[in-house]
Amino acid sequence: MPICELRGVSRTYGSGPAKVHAVREIDLVIEAGEFTVFVGPSGSGKTTLLNMVGCLDQPSEGEVLIEGRPTAGLSDRALAHLRAERIGFIFQAFNLIPVLTAVENVELAVQLGGGGDGRARARQALAEVGLTGLEGRRPNQLSGGQQQRVAIARALVRKPALVIADEPTANLDSANGAQVLELMRELNEKHGTTFIFSTHDAMVMEHARRTVFLHDGRIARDEVRAAPAPRAGEGR
Amino acid sequence: MSFLLRLALRNLVRNARRTVLSTSAIVVGVFYLVLGQAMVGGVEEGIVRSAEDGLTGHVLIRAADYPDEGLSHPVDVLLDLPEPARAVLQERARASVPRTLFVATLVAGADSLRLRGIGFDPVEDVKVFPRETWKVDGKVPATAEDGVLLGAGAAAMLGIGPGTRVVLQTRTHAGALNALEVPVSGIVSTGNIAIDQVSAYVPHALVAGLIADPRPSHFGVRLAHRDEAPAVAAALAPALGDGFEVVTWEEETRELLRMQKIRRRALDAFVGVLLLMSSFGIANTILMAAHERVREIGTLRAMGLSRRGVLALFLMEGGLMGVVSGLLGAGLGGAGAWWFSVHPLDLSEMGAKGMGGNIQFSTWLYARFDPAMLVAPVLISVAVALLASAWPARSASRMAPAEAVRAA
Numbered sequence: 001m002p003i004c005e006l007r008g009v010s011r012t013y014g015s016g017p018a019k020v021h022a023v024r025e026i027d028l029v030i031e032a033g034e035f036t037v038f039v040g041p042s043g044s045g046k047t048t049l050l051n052m053v054g055c056l057d058q059p060s061e062g063e064v065l066i067e068g069r070p071t072a073g074l075s076d077r078a079l080a081h082l083r084a085e086r087i088g089f090i091f092q093a094f095n096l097i098p099v100l101t102a103v104e105n106v107e108l109a110v111q112l113g114g115g116g117d118g119r120a121r122a123r124q125a126l127a128e129v130g131l132t133g134l135e136g137r138r139p140n141q142l143s144g145g146q147q148q149r150v151a152i153a154r155a156l157v158r159k160p161a162l163v164i165a166d167e168p169t170a171n172l173d174s175a176n177g178a179q180v181l182e183l184m185r186e187l188n189e190k191h192g193t194t195f196i197f198s199t200h201d202a203m204v205m206e207h208a209r210r211t212v213f214l215h216d217g218r219i220a221r222d223e224v225r226a227a228p229a230p231r232a233g234e235g236r
Numbered sequence: 237m238s239f240l241l242r243l244a245l246r247n248l249v250r251n252a253r254r255t256v257l258s259t260s261a262i263v264v265g266v267f268y269l270v271l272g273q274a275m276v277g278g279v280e281e282g283i284v285r286s287a288e289d290g291l292t293g294h295v296l297i298r299a300a301d302y303p304d305e306g307l308s309h310p311v312d313v314l315l316d317l318p319e320p321a322r323a324v325l326q327e328r329a330r331a332s333v334p335r336t337l338f339v340a341t342l343v344a345g346a347d348s349l350r351l352r353g354i355g356f357d358p359v360e361d362v363k364v365f366p367r368e369t370w371k372v373d374g375k376v377p378a379t380a381e382d383g384v385l386l387g388a389g390a391a392a393m394l395g396i397g398p399g400t401r402v403v404l405q406t407r408t409h410a411g412a413l414n415a416l417e418v419p420v421s422g423i424v425s426t427g428n429i430a431i432d433q434v435s436a437y438v439p440h441a442l443v444a445g446l447i448a449d450p451r452p453s454h455f456g457v458r459l460a461h462r463d464e465a466p467a468v469a470a471a472l473a474p475a476l477g478d479g480f481e482v483v484t485w486e487e488e489t490r491e492l493l494r495m496q497k498i499r500r501r502a503l504d505a506f507v508g509v510l511l512l513m514s515s516f517g518i519a520n521t522i523l524m525a526a527h528e529r530v531r532e533i534g535t536l537r538a539m540g541l542s543r544r545g546v547l548a549l550f551l552m553e554g555g556l557m558g559v560v561s562g563l564l565g566a567g568l569g570g571a572g573a574w575w576f577s578v579h580p581l582d583l584s585e586m587g588a589k590g591m592g593g594n595i596q597f598s599t600w601l602y603a604r605f606d607p608a609m610l611v612a613p614v615l616i617s618v619a620v621a622l623l624a625s626a627w628p629a630r631s632a633s634r635m636a637p638a639e640a641v642r643a644a
Contacts, residue, residue: 047642051638054538056537056538056637056638056641057636057637057638076542076543076544077542077543077544080537080540080541080542080543080545081540081542083537083538083539083540084539084540084541085540089535089538089539089641091535091641091642092642093531093642095531095532095534095535095641097243097532097535097536098250098532099243099246099247099249099250100243100246107239108239108243108536108539109539109540111239112536112539112540112541112545113540118239154539166642
């Protein structure tokens, strides 16, 4: 069963002459374990598409199915539950809660999903992204790369089926960006978690197994790479 | 929920100065509410106690149409209690004592002062009119030979003390002038302005000689509890028949207590305005917090927090402001109320400036402190804070997560 399926999805904003078609008639199937990237110029619909896949937004037309289940008509509470249980988010600006420490930021994801043993799971998730010893630091005491690692730990701590990453390397230098991407690919391979990115970054595209090119809200091209790109440090 | 509570607490501390400023009005409002109610309650209790322990008792029997304005105590009508009334008192009163109130001029050397003479039984009077608050310089007269006990204010005006010989002039029951030279046995501060400023206690034996009649003008009655006064007064009235008047402590203090109610309402209105102002402050704080934290709200929503959860988070922040400021205000107000319940304010100066006459008012202002009085102000504080937070919290909960999560 696909992790995510979009059937004839369109999203418009505004009405009348001011009506904007952000996404038009998208049909897309994302299988479990994919490492997919949405690519396109600004305004091509990448973020809108990610919002709908992540159940942060609803299509104006068509339907989005998560693990075969239609999301249309779900209540706010049910959508929130679905996001907490099955979807993790990684944002360009990291979006950590500044008043919480690294471990509390990760623990928050466990708590919102109603899980127990949150502190231990958060520590384990931070260890997995290489942040052992930094659990007690607040976001402003961490580098950009470290903050994004916390965000990755937060997205993955509940072992979601799908992780959505919106321009995850855009605020990082190339070295940190490469490390973060490498980490996500490792986690993808280790846990089979499905990753969907949006990016302008060529380095991200190189890591992707599937690249969906968007233009004017439509899928212009959908490429699947036969083998994953070589990992950083392996040489090309 | 506990994690959200922790988050709400951290968010409040995040901008501590703004939080403190927003909640300070609630702290002040609750402080005034607690302390003000305690002081007003203390004044009310003081008024009632002054009447009970001073000139009225729980129930007072006097002649019909007895004047109750100014310093006027005629002795042309004196009392003989009918037997049915004695039976009622025997059955229902804890104690009853005769008193004779009369107007006299007290002459000390070249000075003289018009005052109220309180003819009393040196032994029995204390059963109806307790003397716990009395401070006596000299002694309370035990017999006619001991002389008179003079109110401290009157003594100060005449510049006399214990041992001074004074002349007490008054009219007899028949209206003739009469006078006696007596010693001042002591100077008393009862805490009741109506007594301390313009009264002198005179043993009954002396009064009987002065007014040429042994009968009293009043009977003071003490009951097991002040609440029984209306019922006992109702029972006494038919037993006494025409020519008598029965008044209760409640009737004697009604006017003063009515003024206190007005004072209480003024206090409530003042506190209401303060709390209203503070509600705007809290609403503003929560609204600003919501606008500053749009991206955080979006992130929380993306992580699975429902609209209701966001609403709860912001309501918790508002509610915590209410709880903390309410507890602080109630704590400070309670501490003040407790302090003044133990260390009263001395209002004797105010009394010296003309609150004498028939107005029975304590010169010691005690606060009425009861820990239970702290509960309602804290609840009011929390309710105000929650109400003030409701609209901004709702506004935060309705943010579209897709837009909020990418807000600058």
